[in-house]
Amino acid sequence: MVEIISKRDGSRREDVAMKRLIEQNRATITRLADHISGGSYSAGKAPKHKPQAKGLIIHSVGSARPTTDASPRIRISLNGRVIVVDENSGRQLHHIGDLRGRDGNDVFVLATKANQYFSPVDEDIAAALADLDGGRLGPDYGEEQLAADIGNRLGMT
Numbered sequence: 559m560v561e562i563i564s565k566r567d568g569s570r571r572e573d574v575a576m577k578r579l580i581e582q583n584r585a586t587i588t589r590l591a592d593h594i595s596g597g598s599y600s601a602g603k604a605p606k607h608k609p610q611a612k613g614l615i616i617h618s619v620g621s622a623r624p625t626t627d628a629s630p631r632i633r634i635s636l637n638g639r640v641i642v643v644d645e646n647s648g649r650q651l652h653h654i655g656d657l658r659g660r661d662g663n664d665v666f667v668l669a670t671k672a673n674q675y676f677s678p679v680d681e682d683i684a685a686a687l688a689d690l691d692g693g694r695l696g697p698d699y700g701e702e703q704l705a706a707d708i709g710n711r712l713g714m715t
Contacts, residue, residue: 588600627646628644628646628647628651629644629645629646630642630643630644630645630651630714631643631644631645631709631714632654632705632706632708632709632712632714633705634657634701634704634705638656638657638658638664639653639656639657640653640654640655640656640657640666640704640705640708641653641654642654642712642714652679652683653669653677653679654668654669654679654683654687654708655667655668655669655673655679655687655691656669657695657701663694663695663696664694664695664701665692665693665694665695666690666691666692666693666695666704667691667692668684668687668688668690668691670684670691673691683712686711686712687708687711687712690704690707690708690711
């Protein structure tokens with residue numbers, strides 16, 4: 559046997575009767591809910607007051623930066639990113655490139671469009687560091703020497 563249930567227009571007769579019963583006994587239901595919740599049911603239904611700005615301390619993150627001159631320095635991070643940082647604030651100013659492992663050696667890869675970087679370095683920086691792109695690091699030429707060469711070529715000495 560198959561029963562076909564179709565949706566009628568409007569609410570079901572049982573739902574209408576239940577809604578009417580709840581509305582007729584709204585005061586009693588509210589009183590019981592307040593008794594059980596210790597008054598927090600009605601307190602939760604009360605209109606909320608908007609917070610007043612009087613006495614609050616408002617901190618704007620963007621405007622609190624010091625206006626001292628930047629002191630740029632080349633840093634190679636632990637994950638191989640070669641970046642220019644401000645020594646005064648520790649903030650990253652530019653991403654120069656990365657150290658990537660190829661054939662067991664670390665290779666410096668300059669952040670250019672040719673190397674498929676989303677945000678490449680400026681053309682002036684790319685021209686100054688073009689011959690370092692693809693250079694291998696080894697025991698005689700390490701990260702410190704690479705950072706010093708980049709700093710010298712960018713005039714950060």
